[in-house]
Amino acid sequence: xxxxxxxxxxxxxxxxxxxxxxxxxxxxxxxxxxxxxxxxxxxxxxxxxxxxxxxxxxxxxxxxxxxxxxxxxxxxxxxxxxxxxxxxxxxxxxxxxxxxxxxxxxxxxxxxxxxxxxxxxxxxxxxxxxxxxxxxxxxxxxxxxxxxxxxxxxxxxxxxxxxxxxxxxxxxxxxxxxxxxxxxxxxxxxxxxxxxxxxxxxxxxxxxxxxxxxxxxxxxxxxxxxxxxx
Numbered sequence: 479x480x481x482x483x484x485x486x487x488x489x490x491x492x493x494x495x496x497x498x499x500x501x502x503x504x505x506x507x508x509x510x511x512x513x514x515x516x517x518x519x520x521x522x523x524x525x526x527x528x529x530x531x532x533x534x535x536x537x538x539x540x541x542x543x544x545x546x547x548x549x550x551x552x553x554x555x556x557x558x559x560x561x562x563x564x565x566x567x568x569x570x571x572x573x574x575x576x577x578x579x580x581x582x583x584x585x586x587x588x589x590x591x592x593x594x595x596x597x598x599x600x601x602x603x604x605x606x607x608x609x610x611x612x613x614x615x616x617x618x619x620x621x622x623x624x625x626x627x628x629x630x631x632x633x634x635x636x637x638x639x640x641x642x643x644x645x646x647x648x649x650x651x652x653x654x655x656x657x658x659x660x661x662x663x664x665x666x667x668x669x670x671x672x673x674x675x676x677x678x679x680x681x682x683x684x685x686x687x688x689x690x691x692x693x694x695x696x697x698x699x700x701x702x703x704x705x706x707x708x
Contacts (some may be wrong), residue, residue, distance in 0.1 A: 479592055482523035484514045484540065485554070486532050490577075494527065494554075497581035503588070510534045518543060524595065525550040525588050528571075532556060538566065545570035552592035554579060564668055567675070568690035573652060605706040608683060612636050618707065619681035630655040633675050634667075638688065638698045639706070645650045645694035671696055 481498055485491040486509040495505045506521045508514040510544045511534045517523065526544045528551055530537040537553070544551050552573040563574045572591045575584065609618030612635070615627040627635065634655040637646050648667045652660035655670060671688055678687050689699050698704070 479588070480504045480506075480521060480523045481588060482514065482517050482521055482526045482549075484509075484526060484528045484532070484537060486510065486529065494581065494584070498585060498588070501585040502631040502669075502706060503585070511537065514540055515543065516593040518547065522547070523549050525557065525591055527552050527554050527588075529553075530562065530566075536571070538562075541569050541571050548595070550588075550595050551592060552584075552587060554584070556570060560665070561594075564665070567672065572679075578588065594682065607703055608678070608681065609707050610635065610639065610704050611707045617681055618675060621682075623681055625677045625681055627674075627677070630670055631677070634670055635674060638696060639704060641697060641701075643698065643701050645697040647695040649695075651695065673703065694704060 479502075481503045483491055483494050483498070483505055485494065485507065486635065488509070491509065492508040495507055498505045506517055506523070508517050509532070511532050514526075514528075514537075523544070526540070526549050528537045528540055528544075530553060537555075539555075541551050551571045552575060553571050554575045554577060555562070556577045558576050566574055572594065573587055575587065607620065611618060612632050615629065615632045617625045634651050637651060637654050649660045651667045651670070652658060654662070656666055660667065675688050683703065687699055687703070689697050692698050
């Protein structure tokens, strides 16, 4: 597995690189945005560990290019801000880890992201779609695994599926799933979608199955991966 470590602090980069190589991963380090973009072409990483604070700009700008290549992205940063965590996941990051990191846990997270990358064939295989039992409030993976949904999660997913690939506003999701009006600075809908993404991810779907659409809301990126069972 090829892992690109985008980290400008040389001692941290070396420590992570050594641990990942010991875990059997092929690694390369990049200390700037430009170096990371060069490695994108030459190294073609399967998973990218991405610091957000880099000498030549925010690492957030690197998420979309690597996601478009099909790479998994794990943000590894000192920032504990919820807004940055939500923003990174919204634009396609698979995971978000706050420094200092436990190296064995980091290796495990990389393997988990890689497994999800391998499982994305679910999106292209309509014979192995994600089952949605809204009446029973549960998700059913192609391999038989299940995950229970809260009432709010089931209602939000139903609204997104009924959107059929068009964006559903945060205001509507708040009214339908949370049964209240959305107020300024209210992040409850975002947290609800984040929890739903995580349950989908645990069953093999990438977290970017539900995308954030700027100033519009949320949308299912490919409604065809779901199969309603009721």
